[in-house]
Amino acid sequence: MLVIHGVTRSRASRIVWLCYELDLDFKQVPVIQAYRLADPSAPDAPLNTQSPEFLALSPAGAIPVIQDGDLQLTESLASTLHLAQKAGAPIGPESPAERALMMQWSFYAATSIEPDALTILFLHNPGQAQRGEDAAIVANAAESLVRPLRVLEQHLSRHEYLVADRFTVADLNMAEVLRYAQTNHELMGQFSATSAWLDRCQARPAFRRMWERRLAEPE
CATH class of the missing domain: 1.20.1050.10 (Glutathione S-transferase Yfyf (Class Pi); Chain A, domain 2)
Known part of the structure; x- marks a missing residue:
């Protein structure tokens, strides 16, 4: 199953919208932007873009990240274009x-x-x-x-x-x-x-x- 790392109040919205257009199942991991937190390194801080486990996926500390099988992408437009290419027309290309x-x-x-x-x-x-x-x-x-x-x-x-x-x-x-x-x-x-x-x-x-x-x- 496709995994989207990132809250929808981010560029992950593009990928979520596309998944709904394609009727594509996905799991969303709600990684929040660190700048929205008073102390992103606090022990009780939610998973965020400065959390070590997320930085292991995205060294740039930016959301969204997708995992599509063995493929991992860290740019939202690369993600939407990839998923549309896989799906083909009408949302994706037919030529x-x-x-x-x-x-x-x-x-x-x-x-x-x-x-x-x-x-x-x-x-x-x-x-x-x-x-x-x-x-x-x-x-x-x-x-x-x-x-x-x-x-x-x-x-x-x-x-x-x-x-x-x-x-x-x-x-x-x-x-x-x-x-x-x-x-x-x-x-x-x-x-x-x-x-x-x-x-x-x-x-x-x-x-x-x-x-x-x-x-x-x-x-």
Whole structure:
């Protein structure tokens, strides 16, 4: 059975969502991020990213980690792409060209969108007053996202999904990255096709099931 090390309030959410899409059985080991704990080395601390037993799996001390038989992967996008490749169409590729396109959009999400989207996630508080410094950082991150989101918008204004006009792992990976910036309505309001696509992705039963699992975990 597939084992996912990491709480769902992490990039493990991508893998959990995919498992639900594929109806794939899995075991989840709830490794929590050390920065969320007052003292991750305390004797009564829960299993976390600084626990010796987890560091034996991931020397970088980062979640998620998956174990799929003898294969161990320590990167979330490698994990989702691997599992989708094994499963094949419709979530995974049915040809080498589709596989390449799914990799392309996944890597685009990670390199061109995720860094600035994470800045918005951590510093943007919708409807609340923000410190000038934080507001300036968020504004700069949003401005930096305009160019890559224009690329996404152009594609999604002509296609329902990213690859082969069906929902695939590329959409899942991109949607989970873009979710970090979703609360910045001023930014997302500029990209109607992208926003509609994100709504379609998040309306899927597998996403809703993952989200319920995530919300059930302690903040």
